[in-house]
Amino acid sequence: MIRLDNIGFSYGEGEVLYDIDFSIGPGEMAGIIGPSGSGKTTLLRILLGELRPTSGARTSPGGRTISVGYVPQLEPAERNFPLTVEEMVLLGSAASSTRRPWFGRRERNVAFGVMDRLGIAGLASRRLNALSGGQFQRALIARSLMSNPELLLLDEPTSGIDLGTRQSVLELLDELRADGYAVVLTTHDLNWVASHLPRIVCLNRRIIADGPPLDVLNEEVVAETFGARMQVLVHNGRPVVIDP
Amino acid sequence: MTYITEPFQYDFFGRALVVALLIGVLAGALGPFVLVRKMAYIGQGMSQSILGGVALGVTYGLDMYIGAVLAAAASAALIHFVRSRGLSVDTAIGIVASTMFAAGVAIISSSRDRRLNTTNLLFGNILGVRTSDIILVAVVFVVAMSLLFFYYKPILAVTHNASVAAAHGVNVKLVEALFSLLLTMLVVTALQVLGVLLVAATLIIPAATSMMSFGSFRHIVIGSMVLGFVFSAIGLFVSFHRNIASGPAIVLVGATVFVLNLATTSNSRRGLGARA
Numbered sequence: 377m378i379r380l381d382n383i384g385f386s387y388g389e390g391e392v393l394y395d396i397d398f399s400i401g402p403g404e405m406a407g408i409i410g411p412s413g414s415g416k417t418t419l420l421r422i423l424l425g426e427l428r429p430t431s432g433a434r435t436s437p438g439g440r441t442i443s444v445g446y447v448p449q450l451e452p453a454e455r456n457f458p459l460t461v462e463e464m465v466l467l468g469s470a471a472s473s474t475r476r477p478w479f480g481r482r483e484r485n486v487a488f489g490v491m492d493r494l495g496i497a498g499l500a501s502r503r504l505n506a507l508s509g510g511q512f513q514r515a516l517i518a519r520s521l522m523s524n525p526e527l528l529l530l531d532e533p534t535s536g537i538d539l540g541t542r543q544s545v546l547e548l549l550d551e552l553r554a555d556g557y558a559v560v561l562t563t564h565d566l567n568w569v570a571s572h573l574p575r576i577v578c579l580n581r582r583i584i585a586d587g588p589p590l591d592v593l594n595e596e597v598v599a600e601t602f603g604a605r606m607q608v609l610v611h612n613g614r615p616v617v618i619d620p
Numbered sequence: 621m622t623y624i625t626e627p628f629q630y631d632f633f634g635r636a637l638v639v640a641l642l643i644g645v646l647a648g649a650l651g652p653f654v655l656v657r658k659m660a661y662i663g664q665g666m667s668q669s670i671l672g673g674v675a676l677g678v679t680y681g682l683d684m685y686i687g688a689v690l691a692a693a694a695s696a697a698l699i700h701f702v703r704s705r706g707l708s709v710d711t712a713i714g715i716v717a718s719t720m721f722a723a724g725v726a727i728i729s730s731s732r733d734r735r736l737n738t739t740n741l742l743f744g745n746i747l748g749v750r751t752s753d754i755i756l757v758a759v760v761f762v763v764a765m766s767l768l769f770f771y772y773k774p775i776l777a778v779t780h781n782a783s784v785a786a787a788h789g790v791n792v793k794l795v796e797a798l799f800s801l802l803l804t805m806l807v808v809t810a811l812q813v814l815g816v817l818l819v820a821a822t823l824i825i826p827a828a829t830s831m832m833s834f835g836s837f838r839h840i841v842i843g844s845m846v847l848g849f850v851f852s853a854i855g856l857f858v859s860f861h862r863n864i865a866s867g868p869a870i871v872l873v874g875a876t877v878f879v880l881n882l883a884t885t886s887n888s889r890r891g892l893g894a895r896a
Contacts, residue, residue: 424787425787426783426786426787444787445787445788446783446784446787446788448781448783448784454780454781457656457780457837458652458656458831458834458835458836458837458840459780459836459837460835460836460837463836463837463838464780467773467776467777467780467785468788469788470773470774470776470777470785470788470790471774471777471785471788471789471790472789473773475769475770475771476769477768477769477770477772477773477838478838479773501835501836503835519784520784520788522788523788523789529787
């Protein structure tokens with residue numbers, strides 16, 4: 377669906393990413409992990425099309441434009457914005473909607489369908505600042521689905537939410553993946569990715585390792601990615617990183 | 621009843637009322653966006669900056685509004701230039717707006733042109749509203765409200781989260797330019813009735829009052845427009861009967877309603893304005 381070949385990116389003199397080869401297709405889900413400053417968000421913004429790589433190529437089959445849904449990090453300012461859940465979800469179709477200042481019945485039906493699927497239809501008229509962290513995360517995902525995307529990009533979807541909510545968000549993302557969406561997320565939560573996602577990408581300016589957690593997560597890869605030596609154990613067939 | 625009918629014996633009052641109502645509604649419509657974008661300071665800075673342009677325009681025989689538009693464009697360019705040198709936006713606005721305001725006061729104080737009345741320019745003067753002002757404000761009102769009507773959804777999407785809006789196909793640069801244009805149109809045309817010092821207040825007060833009362837942004841915008849209309853109408857009558865400048869009268873009416881609303885609204889409905 378989308379492919380990055382030998383991508384490099386720099387802000388002026390400093391090289392943020394180099395030698396990046398990455399691809400993702402329909403029904404696949406990958407988690408990008410790495411320390412702060414490793415280039416996770418930059419890679420996400422290149423996938424998003426917001427940043428143009430300074431070298432290499434971002435391509436899609438037949439050169440067609442891939443529709444992308446984007447879920448940003450949870451930010452208090454966005455949550456305190458005076459909007460209802462329905463209003464925010466509908467903004468996901470602002471670019472393709474009519475020029476009238478209100479949304480039509482068809483768009484509202486789509487929005488309610490998406491909200492219903494994500495379990496937040498009953499909260500449609502509630503203000504954003506009255507939602508729990510998990511409910512708000514679902515509302516953000518609902519907004520991203522309004523543009524009917526093929527690729528879903530999520531920036532740190534597990535930060536700022538509790539363990540139970542993380543699990544429900546993951547289940548939701550897995551359902552979307554099973555429906556054919558390509559899902560890419562960034563996180564610094566190593567064990568959450570290792571124990572829940574089918575594929576992880578260890579990034580530190582370049583891709584250190586890319587594959588199923590059990591295949592790629594070992595002490596050498598963790599040390600090279602995070603610059604610190606940590607013990608890696610296997611529990612129930614899943615790797616567990618012991619943070620000393 | 622005389623309180624309402626008496627002012628209409630004077631032609632200037634009808635003209636001023638039309639202009640004030642149009643400006644009140646337009647400011648009310650833009651206000652909620654300005655508030656959640658945390659741009660109140662920009663509105664204040666832009667309105668102060670145009671004083672120099674107005675003074676130069678009048679002194680050198682140009683139309684007041686042309687001077688104001690040129691000054692607004694110059695202030696936007698200067699703020700952008702100062703920011704490009706690494707200074708924060710509030711510092712850039714503070715420096716540029718204060719300097720251009722000081723230049724305006726300096727030109728006015730050294731000029732003997734009777735059209736340059738400091739109090740009128742700073743606080744508004746309903747006696748000075750001409751028929752040509754009504755035509756100008758009406759045209760600006762129709763254009764600005766049409767732009768806001770047709771671009772409401774993209775402007776709201778960008779205001780809430782520009783990165784997400786861009787990812788979902790909204791042309792963020794176009795929307796940002798459009799919003800700056802709308803703000804400039806308001807600030808320049810509000811000059812005659814509100815004066816350069818009080819334009820920002822008419823953007824903020826109706827919007828903040830409405831924001832405390834409604835949860836949906838659409839309702840906040842509609843409420844703010846209604847309040848802008850009401851504050852302008854009552855303010856202008858107060859201005860006439862109490863013989864005070866129109867700008868302060870409109871702002872004081874709005875501030876009174878805001879305080880009453882503040883006193884009677886629960887904490888949970890306050891403090892909603894923030895930009896992502």
